[in-house]
Amino acid sequence: xxxxxxxxxxxxxxxxKSDDTIMVGGFGLVGSPLTMIDALTHWDVTNLTIxxxxxxxxGKGLGILLQQGKLKKAVGSYFTSNREVAKWYNEGKLELxxxxxxxxxxxxxxGGAGIGGFYTKTAVGTELAQGKETRDIDxxxxxxxxPLKADVALIRAEKADTKGNLVYYKTARNFNPIMASAxxxxxAEVDEIVDEGELxxxxxxxxxxxxxxxxxxxxxxxxxxxxxxxx
Amino acid sequence: xxxxxxxxxxxxxxxxKSDDTIMVGGFGLVGSPLTMIDALTHWDVTNLTIxxxxxxxxGKGLGILLQQGKLKKAVGSYFTSNREVAKWYNEGKLELxxxxxxxxxxxxxxGGAGIGGFYTKTAVGTELAQGKETRDIDxxxxxxxxPLKADVALIRAEKADTKGNLVYYKTARNFNPIMASAxxxxxAEVDEIVDEGELxxxxxxxxxxxxxxxxxxxxxxxxxxxxxxxx
Amino acid sequence: MAGKERIAQRAAQDLxxxxxxxxxxGIPTMVADYLDKDNYYLHTENGLLGVTSVEEENIxxxxxxxxxxxxxxxxxxSYFHSADSFAMIRGGHVDVAILGALQIDxxxxxxxxxxxxxxxxxxxxxxxxxxxxxxxxxxxNHVSKDGSPKIVEECTYPITSTRRADVIITDLAVFRWIxxxxxxxxxxxxxxxxxxxxxxxxxxxxxxxxxxxxxxK
Amino acid sequence: MAGKERIAQRAAQDLxxxxxxxxxxGIPTMVADYLDKDNYYLHTENGLLGVTSVEEENIxxxxxxxxxxxxxxxxxxSYFHSADSFAMIRGGHVDVAILGALQIDxxxxxxxxxxxxxxxxxxxxxxxxxxxxxxxxxxxNHVSKDGSPKIVEECTYPITSTRRADVIITDLAVFRWIxxxxxxxxxxxxxxxxxxxxxxxxxxxxxxxxxxxxxxK
Numbered sequence: 001x002x003x004x005x006x007x008x009x010x011x012x013x014x015x016x017k018s019d020d021t022i023m024v025g026g027f028g029l030v031g032s033p034l035t036m037i038d039a040l041t042h043w044d045v046t047n048l049t050i051x052x053x054x055x056x057x058x059g060k061g062l063g064i065l066l067q068q069g070k071l072k073k074a075v076g077s078y079f080t081s082n083r084e085v086a087k088w089y090n091e092g093k094l095e096l097x098x099x100x101x102x103x104x105x106x107x108x109x110x111g112g113a114g115i116g117g118f119y120t121k122t123a124v125g126t127e128l129a130q131g132k133e134t135r136d137i138d139x140x141x142x143x144x145x146x147p148l149k150a151d152v153a154l155i156r157a158e159k160a161d162t163k164g165n166l167v168y169y170k171t172a173r174n175f176n177p178i179m180a181s182a183x184x185x186x187x188a189e190v191d192e193i194v195d196e197g198e199l200x201x202x203x204x205x206x207x208x209x210x211x212x213x214x215x216x217x218x219x220x221x222x223x224x225x226x227x228x229x230x231x
Numbered sequence: 232x233x234x235x236x237x238x239x240x241x242x243x244x245x246x247x248k249s250d251d252t253i254m255v256g257g258f259g260l261v262g263s264p265l266t267m268i269d270a271l272t273h274w275d276v277t278n279l280t281i282x283x284x285x286x287x288x289x290g291k292g293l294g295i296l297l298q299q300g301k302l303k304k305a306v307g308s309y310f311t312s313n314r315e316v317a318k319w320y321n322e323g324k325l326e327l328x329x330x331x332x333x334x335x336x337x338x339x340x341x342g343g344a345g346i347g348g349f350y351t352k353t354a355v356g357t358e359l360a361q362g363k364e365t366r367d368i369d370x371x372x373x374x375x376x377x378p379l380k381a382d383v384a385l386i387r388a389e390k391a392d393t394k395g396n397l398v399y400y401k402t403a404r405n406f407n408p409i410m411a412s413a414x415x416x417x418x419a420e421v422d423e424i425v426d427e428g429e430l431x432x433x434x435x436x437x438x439x440x441x442x443x444x445x446x447x448x449x450x451x452x453x454x455x456x457x458x459x460x461x462x
Numbered sequence: 463m464a465g466k467e468r469i470a471q472r473a474a475q476d477l478x479x480x481x482x483x484x485x486x487x488g489i490p491t492m493v494a495d496y497l498d499k500d501n502y503y504l505h506t507e508n509g510l511l512g513v514t515s516v517e518e519e520n521i522x523x524x525x526x527x528x529x530x531x532x533x534x535x536x537x538x539x540s541y542f543h544s545a546d547s548f549a550m551i552r553g554g555h556v557d558v559a560i561l562g563a564l565q566i567d568x569x570x571x572x573x574x575x576x577x578x579x580x581x582x583x584x585x586x587x588x589x590x591x592x593x594x595x596x597x598x599x600x601x602x603n604h605v606s607k608d609g610s611p612k613i614v615e616e617c618t619y620p621i622t623s624t625r626r627a628d629v630i631i632t633d634l635a636v637f638r639w640i641x642x643x644x645x646x647x648x649x650x651x652x653x654x655x656x657x658x659x660x661x662x663x664x665x666x667x668x669x670x671x672x673x674x675x676x677x678x679k
Numbered sequence: 680m681a682g683k684e685r686i687a688q689r690a691a692q693d694l695x696x697x698x699x700x701x702x703x704x705g706i707p708t709m710v711a712d713y714l715d716k717d718n719y720y721l722h723t724e725n726g727l728l729g730v731t732s733v734e735e736e737n738i739x740x741x742x743x744x745x746x747x748x749x750x751x752x753x754x755x756x757s758y759f760h761s762a763d764s765f766a767m768i769r770g771g772h773v774d775v776a777i778l779g780a781l782q783i784d785x786x787x788x789x790x791x792x793x794x795x796x797x798x799x800x801x802x803x804x805x806x807x808x809x810x811x812x813x814x815x816x817x818x819x820n821h822v823s824k825d826g827s828p829k830i831v832e833e834c835t836y837p838i839t840s841t842r843r844a845d846v847i848i849t850d851l852a853v854f855r856w857i858x859x860x861x862x863x864x865x866x867x868x869x870x871x872x873x874x875x876x877x878x879x880x881x882x883x884x885x886x887x888x889x890x891x892x893x894x895x896k
Binding site: 340342343344345346392393394396412413427428430432433435438439440441 | 699720722728729752754755756757758759765766767768769770771772773810811
């Protein structure tokens with residue numbers, strides 16, 4: 001079923017329930033669904049597992065959810081951008097699953113593609129291989145990695161058409177297209193919704209079958225930082 | 232190293248050596264590098280392994296290579312389009328590796344992405360699972376499938392820029408972008424070579440780092456069948 | 463209306479609007495003729511979401527469906543490579559796959575890719591679709607050309623998947639998998655309960671609704 | 680020329696024209712300043728092939744490198760998502776990865792992602808690049824801030840990969856992996872063989888070429 005609805009940001013985050021696993025797009029703030037993240041900080045949920053490359057910065061973006069005690073676990077590759085992550089982890093109040101960035105990305109793609117697991121050479125022989133199964137294939141050692149999936153994905157694109165097809169902008173693409181494929185419910189935050197037929201069929205990066213709902217962006221990243229453009 | 236050269240089709244196929252494994256793009260004739268396949272029929276090699284969805288049709292395209300006795304093995308998903316494949320197979324003169332089309336495509340992507348193997352539910356419990364390892368993951372049974380790689384990939388795109396970036400045309404895209412990623416030497420047959428900067432950076436389907444050489448198309452598929460447009 | 467058209471039309475009625483649908487070769491392809499193109503999204507595994515029919519004069523040799531037949535491009539369509547296309551299928555993003563069958567058995571298993579004793583040289587996307595689509599709808603003649611039942615107790619042809627078909631639509635009847643087996647829910651055309659019983663060797667239940675209506679329509 | 684600039688400049692000289700290069704954070708990023716942008720193709724794992732430097736007035740907040748610093752877009756650049764980007768890296772399509780290091784040991788192993796006793800909360804793309812790039816070039820100061828050697832017999836920091844670095848370029852010297860170990864092939868600036876020996880605890884061989892030149896440049 002696929003009737004992507006243009007909905008209000010509060011309706012979008014109302015799909016997030018306590019104990020859910022949520023994917024959030026973006027590489028730092030670049031390509032991050034800032035408007036939906038803001039709405040999530042005002043939404044009463046707890047015990048969330050966040051799958052995102054970073055957990056925002058201290059007191060910013062997803063970092064606010066951490067401070068609010070809404071997070072049970074974070075899965076990503078670079079939590080260094082928010083030093084509070086270590087504090088919560090060391091106090092036993094946050095679980096972490098740290099993955100090499102390429103393994104993280106491939107695991108999300110695998111989740112969206114119905115792959116039950118994959119073998120990678122990345123991290124073999126390192127501390128991040130601890131507890132993971134290894135296997136020799138054609139004379140080389142590989143690690144078995146599992147797919148990542150989520151209940152809800154909150155992603156950021158540049159434009160959608162009314163069908164829900166998405167295009168991205170420069171390096172704001174990053175994890176967004178793969179997260180769109182790996183969650184049961186997918187909301188895309190966009191700057192603009194154009195008529196169907198206005199996007200080049202050869203250039204659509206996320207076909208509409210992955211997208212359940214669209215939200216217009218309010219908070220956007222500019223040269224001067226995050227700016228509120230108003231509703 | 233990546234200086235994609237615009238070369239002659241005979242130079243392109245001269246990279247194919249006896250005993251090589253060759254990927255050939257296309258879904259039937261659609262998106263198939265017809266000009267390079269033609270040149271290959273005039274090139275003195277033997278014992279080739281062809282990785283391609285089909286082996287052409289009887290006496291057409293890759294089907295000529297079969298008749299010439301140049302093939303040792305074919306890896307693909309739908310050889311039914313050339314009934315001679317069964318004859319050669321039954322006479323023990325051709326090995327076959329028949330894969331479900333999705334497994335075939337994923338195995339090529341895995342080959343290009345440095346994945347040592349992946350688990351899929353496709354074909355579990357069928358004759359095509361014979362001899363393959365199974366594994367239960369989260370209560371479901373999966374098959375282990377291995378990556379596919381090649382010495383040379385002969386692919387078909389619509390346009391290249393002078394750097395070697397590629398865009399495709401409609402359903403002629405099919406296996407070509409993934410094959411571009413999975414071979415040691417990649418030649419793309421194109422209708423047109425444009426200046427760098429003329430292709431939309433957001434719409435390039437095959438970035439130039441995958442492409443070693445470019446060949447201009449001579450034989451093209453039209454409504455009236457395959458037509459020789461001349462050199 | 464001939465049998466195949468009846469099957470295709472009945473299958474079209476079974477689809478929820480705004481579904482993502484993949485059509486196999488043969489009768490499944492004909493289902494498109496009975497769909498309002500604005501309300502359904504057709505996916506073809508060779509790399510297109512947004513398949514439409516095409517007029518003879520607009521045929522593009524590089525725009526085809528999985529049966530290699532010419533098709534058109536819907537407004538809002540998109541193209542992608544084969545690995546991305548099968549990621550959609552395997553990953554559960556296609557709502558319905560409509561497929562043909564050589565046999566379907568009482569356990570819901572479908573055989574539609576190989577015939578015993580004949581050369582097994584092609585499978586295409588059938589196994590991926592059967593494993594990955596959220597719903598499997600089989601469209602087939604009730605019996606094969608020689609009159610033998612296609613809905614059988616246990617497949618004698620090589621199966622395509624262990625995953626069961628949700629709905630079977632033939633020229634005579636509709637079966638739906640409910641709880642632990644198929645239930646005959648509809649008789650099509652002039653078919654009778656007795657005719658279905660004679661032409662079906664699989665065990666199945668009959669919907670109470672049909673008994674209430676009596677054994678003829 | 681300060682140490683870091685010298686390292687970056689020397690690393691740039693080590694690259695073959697038309698290579699696909701991925702630059703890590705810190706000194707590696709500075710290598711770009713010494714490359715003719717028309718002859719090298721810079722890849723950044725957050726999804727761009729064709730990185731250039733950018734003037735202050737042209738900064739686009741949505742166009743950054745893996746260090747989240749603003750960059751420009753080369754003519755003929757292309758964008759892709761993170762899984763495709765790491766497929767390029769892991770699949771061996773990046774010719775050279777230039778990375779920083781906390782330690783490199785005599786077996787060629789690099790440690791550059793975690794410090795013992797400190798929180799291990801970030802790894803980024805370092806492990807993927809070390810495994811996947813065709814050639815690994817390490818750029819680093821020869822000793823750490825407290826003066827302790829960074830080129831050591833065996834890493835005491837957590838290693839990033841078991842795959843060895845091909846070339847090490849410091850502010851004092853160049854080492855290349857030849858056969859079964861590192862060979863000191865070049866002295867930079869005023870460095871002497873004795874200085875390198877004092878500041879390096881890893882075992883290494885010295886190129887005959889350097890002995891012939893004597894112990895000073």
